[in-house]
Amino acid sequence: MPRYHFDLIDSKTVADHGGQVLEDVSMAIQVANRLARELSTARPELRGKGYKVLVTDEDGERIHEAPLD
Template sequence: MRRYHFDLVDADTVTEASGALLDNDDQAGKVARKLAQEVREQRPELVGHGYAVLVRSDSGEEIWRAAIDRPGGGEGTGAHSAESTKVSLADAFRPKIT
């Protein structure tokens, strides 16, 4: 397993939410898309402002980017595992974003 870091980013700001141990990059991309959907639903005030969920490897390499502004939107490679995870980006960012 590898550690992946999930950040909420816009043009000027990076806010780190959490890290998770996942099997591979494909699973990290699936989690990023799910988290972007959660943010759209739970933090609608962020929609339309260019936010995205950024996934980085432990070494800092960008693995995936899922746009908050568009449902199902994301950039990356490969097919995604159906395995779920308990990462909640919307809750993790609640106290950090004004």
């Protein structure tokens, strides 16, 4: 199964160095969307500032961006 990384980005990146092994791209997108919702709730100060959860695959290819707001 492939490994996906979930980085928190705005003008800078908070990298997910370990990543997560998931079944497929669809599952990675679901995880990113859930993570963005959870971060938005847990860290309301991040809302309205352009933060996103960026999903990349094992090759560093961009898969999806889930905005926090």
